[in-house]
Amino acid sequence: MKGGQCLNSDEDLCCPVCHDIFKDPVMLSCSHSVCKVCLQSWWTENPNRECPVCKRRHLKRQLPPNLVLKNLCESFLLDKLLQ
Numbered sequence: 001m002k003g004g005q006c007l008n009s010d011e012d013l014c015c016p017v018c019h020d021i022f023k024d025p026v027m028l029s030c031s032h033s034v035c036k037v038c039l040q041s042w043w044t045e046n047p048n049r050e051c052p053v054c055k056r057r058h059l060k061r062q063l064p065p066n067l068v069l070k071n072l073c074e075s076f077l078l079d080k081l082l083q
């Protein structure tokens with residue numbers, strides 16, 4: 001984990017845990033999104049299944065992938081690559 005400020009201009013594409021562009025984002029029941037791997041390691045330390053942003057508990061069993069966000073991140077990274 002890097003920590004600190006997001007290195008990218010678009011805050012909306014930043015994971016609140018690793019402060020990097022989302023990688024396989026999943027959506028919590030509070031509608032916050034976190035990378036799947038970040039959430040899993042967060043929940044290992046916080047077994048209450050809280051959201052890392054607002055601390056609300058995620059009560060559903062399922063973690064739906066946030067495909068819209070995933071696509072946004074992919075096109076953002078592609079854009080950066082092509083510049």
Ligand SMILES: [Zn+2]
Pocket residue numbers: 015016017018019020022023034035038
């Ligand atoms: Zn992350």
Ligand SMILES: [Zn+2]
Pocket residue numbers: 028030031032051052053054055056
């Ligand atoms: Zn939340």
